[in-house]
Amino acid sequence: MHADPADSVAILTPDPADAGRSDGWQGPLDRLAAALAGAGIKAIPTPWTAHADDARELLDHPLVLPLLAWGYHLDHARWLHACRTWQDAGVRIANPAPILAANSDKRYLAALERQGIAIPPTRWTGRVDQAQVDAMFDDTGAERLIVKPVVSGGAWQTLRLRRGDRLDGAPEGAAMLQSYLPTIETEGETSLLFFDGRFSHAVNKRPVAGDFRIQSEFGGDYRAVVPAPEAVALAERVLAAAEAPLLYARIDLVPDADGRWRLMEAELIEPDLYLAQAPDAGAAFARAVGARLAASRLAATA
Numbered sequence: 001m002h003a004d005p006a007d008s009v010a011i012l013t014p015d016p017a018d019a020g021r022s023d024g025w026q027g028p029l030d031r032l033a034a035a036l037a038g039a040g041i042k043a044i045p046t047p048w049t050a051h052a053d054d055a056r057e058l059l060d061h062p063l064v065l066p067l068l069a070w071g072y073h074l075d076h077a078r079w080l081h082a083c084r085t086w087q088d089a090g091v092r093i094a095n096p097a098p099i100l101a102a103n104s105d106k107r108y109l110a111a112l113e114r115q116g117i118a119i120p121p122t123r124w125t126g127r128v129d130q131a132q133v134d135a136m137f138d139d140t141g142a143e144r145l146i147v148k149p150v151v152s153g154g155a156w157q158t159l160r161l162r163r164g165d166r167l168d169g170a171p172e173g174a175a176m177l178q179s180y181l182p183t184i185e186t187e188g189e190t191s192l193l194f195f196d197g198r199f200s201h202a203v204n205k206r207p208v209a210g211d212f213r214i215q216s217e218f219g220g221d222y223r224a225v226v227p228a229p230e231a232v233a234l235a236e237r238v239l240a241a242a243e244a245p246l247l248y249a250r251i252d253l254v255p256d257a258d259g260r261w262r263l264m265e266a267e268l269i270e271p272d273l274y275l276a277q278a279p280d281a282g283a284a285f286a287r288a289v290g291a292r293l294a295a296s297r298l299a300a301t302a
Contacts, residue, residue: 035282052082055089094247144180
């Protein structure tokens, strides 16, 4: 089903003042725009920071997608303010503004763990220190730990430590300490993409030898895969725990040493949808967006 020829969506992009993200988002934008164009939908990019205080321009769009709102972790207070602004104004944004706010703090993983979702052994702290690192090693028996801020992105301020390493360059403020899963180096991280709750495709990401960061800017290798049924089942449980219908979700999983899948991230704000690896080049994503637009038109005429 094609959308109305007049349909367009706003795609939130990085702050123009963020020099570190001045052009890296153009490739993902092009892939998103091409997928949407195939369904007759025009993508209109606009910086998220331009609408943090005043949502009136976003109200002109039948749907707003924060898919490229990279860099929000560098000004988290402003991001939370923007989410409140959009919610209060009634901006038609997907995923919903309360989800965007909650998902920006990785402590959402603790809430999912309380609901029975398996994550790596993790501790949370208002400010990490050497004593906490040493205690985590003692209590878990882990050979390595990951330390990173609870508000982060792209491995920003993320450390991998061995027992005896000093906590140099530790995150400032709230942080998480997590047992490192060495399977990230041998099995990689598998990302499962869902649109309107339906599985679309999966991508396996592996770091270069000796590294643990799977992001493409660090040389990560990305390949389309058929996910294990157990991985799909866990991802579906994560989606079921969401408090609102999700237009899109990327669920990142890694198997532990016993082969048990564990949730690393549930990316619900600005995930790379890996449309370059999608067998349909993003047609399923475009159909989901088109369905939202059609529902919006129907509601407007009701």
